[in-house]
Every structure is written in structure tokens, then in C-alpha cells.
Amino acid sequence: MTSQAGTRATRMPRDQRRASLLEAANEVFTSRGYHAAAMDDIAEAAGVSKPVLYQHFPSKLDLYLALLDASCDSLVEVVRDALASHDHNADRVVATIDAFYAFVSSASGEFRFVFESDLTGDASVQKRLWQVNEEIADLIAEVIESDTALPREQSKLLAISLVGNAQVSARYWVSSGMTIPVEEATSLVSRLAWRGIRGFPLTGYDPARLH
Known part of the structure; x- marks a missing residue:
């Protein structure tokens, strides 16, 4: 089941996936602040694996700066x-x-x-x-x-x-x-x-x- 979800996640168009990751990061950063937030939290909120998140944003700072x-x-x-x-x-x-x-x-x-x-x-x-x-x-x-x-x-x-x-x-x-x-x-x-x-x-x- 997890594998199927991961497969679906990778098939999402890149722009759409990026927007989804930014939306999830916005929620995490807004509720916890930059320092308390972790990439694991953002990946979980977005419903993706951490490697998928890193494919789009090399670091937490890059993700924050995009927002x-x-x-x-x-x-x-x-x-x-x-x-x-x-x-x-x-x-x-x-x-x-x-x-x-x-x-x-x-x-x-x-x-x-x-x-x-x-x-x-x-x-x-x-x-x-x-x-x-x-x-x-x-x-x-x-x-x-x-x-x-x-x-x-x-x-x-x-x-x-x-x-x-x-x-x-x-x-x-x-x-x-x-x-x-x-x-x-x-x-x-x-x-x-x-x-x-x-x-x-x-x-x-x-x-x-x-x-």
C-alpha cells in the first residue's frame, strides 16, 4: 500500500508536486516555526517520502526561502x-x-x-x-x-x-x-x-x- 502511494506521488507532475510540498511546508512552518520544523514533518504532511522532498528542495532552508x-x-x-x-x-x-x-x-x-x-x-x-x-x-x-x-x-x-x-x-x-x-x-x-x-x-x- 505504501509502495503504491509512493508510485502515485512520483507520477504527479513536477509543478503540481512542488506546489503540494510548499503547501505542506507552509502549514508546518506556520504552526511550528522554522527551527522546530523538520523535513520529516514536512514530508509526512505532504504524504511523500523524505527523498522525494529532497528531490525538489535540497534543504530546509531552500524550502523556507521558496515560501x-x-x-x-x-x-x-x-x-x-x-x-x-x-x-x-x-x-x-x-x-x-x-x-x-x-x-x-x-x-x-x-x-x-x-x-x-x-x-x-x-x-x-x-x-x-x-x-x-x-x-x-x-x-x-x-x-x-x-x-x-x-x-x-x-x-x-x-x-x-x-x-x-x-x-x-x-x-x-x-x-x-x-x-x-x-x-x-x-x-x-x-x-x-x-x-x-x-x-x-x-x-x-x-x-x-x-x-
Whole structure:
């Protein structure tokens, strides 16, 4: 019976098998964390032998990084979609904050790989986490630069500040038990962000005006 199951597992198309392994790994890493999870646990959760798992992912770190990359890509895409969903910047701010809060409250648990990894000391993980913040900030900076005529460096600094605002507040909201309804939470944070960013002129830039 085990042999038949193993035969069926090897006959699964490679892409489908990889997706199945990632799904199982997501459940194990989310429930146990990176350090407590074992490749044996992931193989068992996926219903495959450990050699089959190693055929797709040479190590536990490779498996974790694949999940991290997928989670980072998801976050970038939801922010990209949020920015493209409206023409008015006030609506873009609301949509972007909504996107962060939807991401951290998703049942998939993807946000844990991006925001709550227990492997942040690893250089490869740090690189990916920094990269996702850079990508999101670049998307927001493009909008700021286009609408305010601020130089690129200043636009990027404002953008990374907005990213930090959205990330930290969303993580706090989840960790505190989500006692504030999501609609109220996103409204509060969106108003804070918009009241800050709307103060910059639509054209030109005079630093003295900020004093």
C-alpha cells in the first residue's frame, strides 16, 4: 500500500508536486516555526517520502526561502494592485493600507514569513526581506514623485516611511488580537498616512515650507 502511494506521488507532475510540498511546508512552518520544523514533518504532511522532498528542495532552508519568495511576491502584487485601483491619491492610500491589513489577516499565514520569521538572522532571509520593502517603496515612490515633483531620493524616503507605518501597525493589530474591527483600523491608519502625505505640494519642492 505504501509502495503504491509512493508510485502515485512520483507520477504527479513536477509543478503540481512542488506546489503540494510548499503547501505542506507552509502549514508546518506556520504552526511550528522554522527551527522546530523538520523535513520529516514536512514530508509526512505532504504524504511523500523524505527523498522525494529532497528531490525538489535540497534543504530546509531552500524550502523556507521558496515560501518566503512566494509570500514576498504576493505582498508586492497586492500593493501594486492597490495603487493601480484608483486615480486619486487619498483612495490609493486607503487601498494600500487595506492591502497590508488583508495580507496580515489572511488565513494562509503568508505574512508570518515576511513579518514574523524566526530566521531573520540568516543573510539570505534578510536580503529577501529588505528587497520586498525596496520593491514596495519603489512602487509608492513613483506615485509620490509623479504627483508632487519631489526628487527621487525624497520620494523614496517618504515611501519607505509609509511602508513602515503600514507594516508595523498591521502587525500590531494582528498581535493584539484584532480587537479593533479591520474597517476601523484601516480607516485610522489611512487617515494618519494621508494627512501626512497630502501636505506636500503637487508641483515643486521648497524644504523651507516644511519649517
